[in-house]
Amino acid sequence: MAKKLFIVAMSLSVLGYLGYQLVGAARNVGVNQGYEPDQPIAYSHKIHAGDNQIPCLYCHTGADKGRHAGIPSANICMNCHVKIKTESPEIKKIKEALEQNKPIEWVKVHRLPDFAYFNHSQHVNSGVICQDCHGPIQTMTRVRQENPLTMGWCINCHRAKGIATPPEHPDVSRDLSKDTKPIGGLDCAKCHY
Numbered sequence: 001m002a003k004k005l006f007i008v009a010m011s012l013s014v015l016g017y018l019g020y021q022l023v024g025a026a027r028n029v030g031v032n033q034g035y036e037p038d039q040p041i042a043y044s045h046k047i048h049a050g051d052n053q054i055p056c057l058y059c060h061t062g063a064d065k066g067r068h069a070g071i072p073s074a075n076i077c078m079n080c081h082v083k084i085k086t087e088s089p090e091i092k093k094i095k096e097a098l099e100q101n102k103p104i105e106w107v108k109v110h111r112l113p114d115f116a117y118f119n120h121s122q123h124v125n126s127g128v129i130c131q132d133c134h135g136p137i138q139t140m141t142r143v144r145q146e147n148p149l150t151m152g153w154c155i156n157c158h159r160a161k162g163i164a165t166p167p168e169h170p171d172v173s174r175d176l177s178k179d180t181k182p183i184g185g186l187d188c189a190k191c192h193y
């Protein structure tokens with residue numbers, strides 16, 4: 001009997017530990033504040049978006065249209081680099097990628113876990129600017145994750161901006177105008193489904 005109990009207790013603690021590890025693994029996906037990986041080509045936002053003031057949307061064409069902002073293909077780079085700095089070894093890497101028909105393997109910096117839904121266009125089209133979430137990208141020689149990208153971070157901004165989400169199953173007999181939850185977007189299903 002004592003042995004059985006011991007085994008049950010052990011299994012529970014092992015399961016508990018595995019659960020902890022899983023949650024830990026999930027946490028690490030999005031929560032990489034300060035992450036600043038090396039990139040295959042020394043592309044600089046400071047030179048392009050800063051010094052030369054190329055608009056963010058010129059390259060990240062999806063940001064006002066849907067979920068993903070998108071990373072520009074090598075063709076976009078060549079719009080300018082057929083003429084600019086053609087002898088630079090870094091620019092030659094872009095040409096090579098095009099000639100070999102291979103995409104440039106940029107290292108992803110920001111990444112939310114799959115169970116969280118984020119859509120750029122919902123934000124960009126309502127006046128939240130890129131820098132509110134990504135920091136001063138136009139000063140960065142190499143992209144760095146400026147903000148934590150945690151659930152608390154999302155909700156803090158929603159609270160600050162006073163976003164209230166109507167109830168999911170409104171009871172029509174009530175006065176709906178008084179029935180918005182002052183939750184700053186704390187409606188689980190908006191971000192998890």
Ligand code: HEC
Pocket residue numbers: 039043045048049054055056057058059060071072106107108109110111130131134137138142143
């Ligand atoms: C000339 C094209 C170009 C312009 C203009 C540009 N970007 Fe980028 N951006 C890139 C490329 C290429 C990458 C991938 C390499 C890297 O991370 O540096 C990238 C990466 C990023 C990333 C990181 C993506 C990830 O992996 O998580 C963010 C955020 C970003 N850009 C935001 C911006 C913002 C904000 C602006 C305007 C201030 C801007 N970009 C202007 C080309 C551009």
Ligand code: HEC
Pocket residue numbers: 056057060063064067068069070071110111112113118120123124128129130131132133134149
């Ligand atoms: C409200 C916050 C917020 C704003 C505003 C925002 N982003 Fe993002 N961005 C994020 C988050 C969160 C991710 C990670 C998304 C994921 O992993 O699904 C991300 C990822 C990215 C990525 C890499 C993945 C992708 O979606 O292609 C790029 C590039 C990017 N953002 C560029 C931009 C640009 C350019 C702007 C402005 C036009 C912008 N972002 C505005 C929060 C924001």
Ligand code: HEC
Pocket residue numbers: 041042043044047048052054072073074076077078079080081084085088089090091094
């Ligand atoms: C709208 C024009 C334009 C586009 C598009 C563009 N660039 Fe540039 N790029 C420039 C300018 C201007 C410079 C600065 C040239 C100088 O210093 O004289 C530059 C400089 C560079 C440099 C530095 C080269 C060196 O050795 O000094 C790299 C690397 C680079 N770009 C990569 C890229 C990549 C990768 C893309 C595509 C994601 C891209 N560029 C898209 C205009 C552009």
Ligand code: HEC
Pocket residue numbers: 023026027030112113116149150151152154155158185186187188189190191192
């Ligand atoms: C505004 C968007 C948003 C809303 C609303 C939201 N979440 Fe999240 N949630 C996230 C993001 C982004 C993550 C991933 C980053 C992280 O783990 O903090 C996350 C992570 C989680 C996790 C992973 C465990 C953890 O602590 O990291 C759980 C569980 C969770 N959310 C439950 C909920 C529940 C329950 C609600 C409703 C009361 C809710 N979320 C509402 C955005 C949201």
Ligand code: HEC
Pocket residue numbers: 112116117118119122123126128132133149150153154155157158161163165185190191
């Ligand atoms: C800097 C401020 C800011 C941050 C950070 C932010 N949001 Fe938002 N979010 C907004 C604003 C403003 C709106 C309202 C857009 C509108 O008026 O339609 C919004 C709307 C939304 C909506 C649509 C809500 C609805 O009722 O239709 C979702 C979903 C959402 N955000 C998810 C996220 C997630 C997930 C994150 C974190 C990864 C996040 N947001 C981070 C400002 C922010």
